[in-house]
Amino acid sequence: MHWICSTCGTQQEDTPQPPRRCPICDDSRQYVGWEGQHWTTLDGLRTRHRNAIREEEPGVWSIVTEPTFGIGQRAFLVRTSEGNILWDCISLLDDGTVRAVRDLGGIDVMAISHPHYYSSMIEWSEAFGGVPIWIHEAEREWVRRRSDAVRFWTGDTHGLPGGATLIRGGGTSTDTRRCTTQASFSPATSRRWPWTAAGRVSYTATRTWCRWEPRR
Numbered sequence: 498m499h500w501i502c503s504t505c506g507t508q509q510e511d512t513p514q515p516p517r518r519c520p521i522c523d524d525s526r527q528y529v530g531w532e533g534q535h536w537t538t539l540d541g542l543r544t545r546h547r548n549a550i551r552e553e554e555p556g557v558w559s560i561v562t563e564p565t566f567g568i569g570q571r572a573f574l575v576r577t578s579e580g581n582i583l584w585d586c587i588s589l590l591d592d593g594t595v596r597a598v599r600d601l602g603g604i605d606v607m608a609i610s611h612p613h614y615y616s617s618m619i620e621w622s623e624a625f626g627g628v629p630i631w632i633h634e635a636e637r638e639w640v641r642r643r644s645d646a647v648r649f650w651t652g653d654t655h656g657l658p659g660g661a662t663l664i665r666g667g668g669t670s671t672d673t674r675r676c677t678t679q680a681s682f683s684p685a686t687s688r689r690w691p692w693t694a695a696g697r698v699s700y701t702a703t704r705t706w707c708r709w710e711p712r713r
């Protein structure tokens with residue numbers, strides 16, 4: 498069973514029984530729930546939650562689980578001229594979501610800003626043909642479920658289809674080993690987003706919803 502931490506939403510390696518601890522919740526940037534460590538499963542999530550998909554701007558859709566699960570993570574599907582990118586990820590994936598995302602062109606590549614968004618990323622990749630999931634090498638230790646789909650990139654930037662670029666760090670961190678990845682999407686992605694695709698998407702993902710923000 499791939500158990501999912503109820504507090505942070507991270508799916509774990511296959512074990513018969515739930516793990517004793519969730520390393521992500523044990524980290525100082527997250528917290529263990531008041532009532533201790535609790536686990537759920539993807540099937541459990543599917544019985545009580547649904548995903549809402551909304552077009553935020555032309556070419557960009559947000560995917561959010563309702564009612565809120567984990568820390569209220571949100572993923573973004575970004576359509577580019579060279580394929581669709583799933584920026585960040587969420588824990589719930591169900592048939593309705595797969596159908597809706599396929600109707601929008603599916604997913605060609607995934608990229609994750611930081612460990613709070615690892616969620617059920619392997620499930621998402623597999624549902625769309627085993628698409629690659631790009632994660633910075635510095636955050637390798639936090640990946641809780643191994644897969645050949647996970648690709649680690651190094652250095653300060655990494656190119657994605659459609660002119661999108663992953664950028665290491667937010668420029669404000671004093672702890673670069675732990676800082677997040679941001680994404681910059683080309684102006685060609687959406688003419689109404691000369692730069693805000695990067696600013697808005699990464700800002701929303703890493704600052705508003707998350708405690709894993711870079712340390713100042």
Ligand SMILES: [Zn+2]
Pocket residue numbers: 502503504505506507519520521522523
């Ligand atoms: Zn956790």
